[in-house]
Amino acid sequence: MITVHHLENSRSQRVLWLLEELGLPYEVKRYQRDKKTSLAPPELLQVHPLGKSPVISDGDITVAETGAIVEYLLDKVTGHALKPAAGTAEHRRYTYWLHFAEGSAMSPLLMVLVFNRIKTAPMPFFAKPIARAIADKTLDGFVKPNIQRQLAYMEAELARRDWFCGDNFSAADVMISFPLEIAATRAGLDAQRYPKLSAFLDRSHARPAYQRALERGGPYVLMR
Helix, strand or coil, X not given: CEEEXXXXXXXXXXXXXXXXXXXXXXXXXXXXXXXXXXXXXXXXXXXXXXXXXXXXXXXXXEEECHHHHHHHHHHHCCCCCCCCCCCCHXXXXXXXXXXXXXXXXXXXXXXXXXXXXXXXXXCCCCXXXXXXXXXHHHHHHHHHHHHHHHHHHHHHHCCCCCCXXXXXXXXXXXXXHHHHHHHHHHCCCCCXXXXXXXXXXXXXXXXXXXXXXXXXXXXXXXXX
16 A cells, blocks of 8 residues: 655645556645744655655555655556657656646746745844845845746647646646745735636646645645
8 A cells, every 4th residue: 555655835746646646546745844944844854764645655665755765656557648658759748747737847846935934034133234235135036036937838838738747637737836826925926927827726736636645635825
């Protein structure tokens, strides 16, 4: 039996979703973030040396990193349509977007989180204006323009198709959902500026497997 070590409000929600799409049986072991730091609890260190989520256990096999978990789970099931056939244009797009989700899309979004925390972190009163100025300058001069460029690129990609690989839903759409959900809550992705991306999230959230994953995983504040 597959066990998903599920950290609240994290990337592991995608793993639950994919498992529901594949129809694989699994159990969920929930972990709560530290209320002060929002970090994963030390109990996760017993599962994987980095103490992070997502991570799954399957018998004596432990798999971490969302992309690696996705590939592992897809290999366990035959006859599904969540990974396009090798050698096709759809497969090339699948590979690209599968890696783009964490390789490019997440980096500037994490920087938004870090610099926003710097602005509100406890520090001597005389240091606060300096820290806030540095954070704002970095966000406005580098991070936010990078995010806007990426969102515009993804918006244009969906102008020709409903899903990122083509006409059919794939595991790459599962992967890209998380950075887009973060962008929708923290980085300016809205229906007025990015109607295609907003519609993509609406389609994703309406999938029965997505809804079942929410029921199994519990509250998920990144969902709009």
